[in-house]
Amino acid sequence: PYQNRKRIFMDEAFYDTSDPVRVPLHQRFIQHSLANLRDSPNVIHLLGEEYSGPLSFTAFWLDTVALWSSQQQVDPLIGLSAPKDVQDAILADDRRNALVDVIDFKYWWVSPKGLYAPEGGLHLTPRQHERLWKGGRPNDETLATMAAQYRQQYPEKAIICDFDQASWAFLCAGGSMPNLSASTSPQLLEAIPFMDPWIATASERTWGLWQEGKGGLIYIREQPSLDLDLRHEEGSFEVIRLEPKTGQPSSSAQFLIEGGQWVHLPLKSGVNVLWIRHR
Numbered sequence: 001p002y003q004n005r006k007r008i009f010m011d012e013a014f015y016d017t018s019d020p021v022r023v024p025l026h027q028r029f030i031q032h033s034l035a036n037l038r039d040s041p042n043v044i045h046l047l048g049e050e051y052s053g054p055l056s057f058t059a060f061w062l063d064t065v066a067l068w069s070s071q072q073q074v075d076p077l078i079g080l081s082a083p084k085d086v087q088d089a090i091l092a093d094d095r096r097n098a099l100v101d102v103i104d105f106k107y108w109w110v111s112p113k114g115l116y117a118p119e120g121g122l123h124l125t126p127r128q129h130e131r132l133w134k135g136g137r138p139n140d141e142t143l144a145t146m147a148a149q150y151r152q153q154y155p156e157k158a159i160i161c162d163f164d165q166a167s168w169a170f171l172c173a174g175g176s177m178p179n180l181s182a183s184t185s186p187q188l189l190e191a192i193p194f195m196d197p198w199i200a201t202a203s204e205r206t207w208g209l210w211q212e213g214k215g216g217l218i219y220i221r222e223q224p225s226l227d228l229d230l231r232h233e234e235g236s237f238e239v240i241r242l243e244p245k246t247g248q249p250s251s252s253a254q255f256l257i258e259g260g261q262w263v264h265l266p267l268k269s270g271v272n273v274l275w276i277r278h279r
Contacts, residue, residue, distance in 0.1 A: 009123045015057040030064045034076055044079040044102055052107065052129065054121030055086045062096045077101050079160070083120035084108035091154060103150055105161035109138040110146055137163065141221070144169035144207050148200035155197075168244055168273050172207035172219040173200060184247025188275055192217065215277040226265045233259030235278060242273040
């Protein structure tokens with residue numbers, strides 16, 4: 001049964017959740033994978049590599065995970081990595097949404113040229129879908145836009161992605177595990193996990209994180225200045241400009257700002273990464 005004289009599509013048979021022979025095999029494989037790593041709570045369990053399957057199989061996978069978790073009294077860390085239509089449908093399903101801890105952007109993205117989002121279950125692998133796409137891959141700022149949108153909708157879930165381009169903007173929008181320089185300040189890296197998304201204005205290329213009483217981290221590009229609402233804060237804050245490539249303080253002077261008011265920050269041209277730290 002060749003298609004286009006060169007392909008035989010087997011995905012419909014593989015992802016058929018009604019087949020009486022293959023379904024138990026799928027279930028046993030999923031359970032075996034979970035059991036092998038049951039004592040590794042830092043492992044994120046994903047459905048598979050190069051996954052472009054349909055919603056029905058993604059739901060089946062999550063249902064199998066839920067049954068095993070209930071029977072074994074184990075709570076594995078579950079990531080949702082799937083085509084956009086499948087991912088969104090699962091997240092809109094309250095029961096299955098509750099199983100998901102991590103949202104992974106891997107099989108769809110926004111590039112400067114538009115949205116790349118092939119539907120699940122269309123017989124092609126992700127690499128085959130991407131050969132048909134002429135709009136390029138995402139950059140740090142388009143990934144930040146995606147991260148901010150999904151963190152706003154699902155604030156209890158972590159956001160990760162599969163792209164090296166994810167850096168300061170993605171991080172400041174609420175993304176996890178960004179691609180930062182190894183020389184980034186250890187003090188900053190220790191502070192970031194306690195910060196929550198604070199500012200998200202894609203049209204102004206501005207994203208920021210904040211921890212009340214401690215400070216935050218802001219990414220902003222091609223803006224002359226930034227007004228910060230610090231009326232809810234007390235005391236002095238040190239503003240440290242970071243070099244995006246190194247994560248180290250830049251040679252430009254650091255300065256102090258005071259809480260309890262709106263603060264006007266002048267910015268340099270290009271990308272500004274500002275670490276604001278309570279004194």
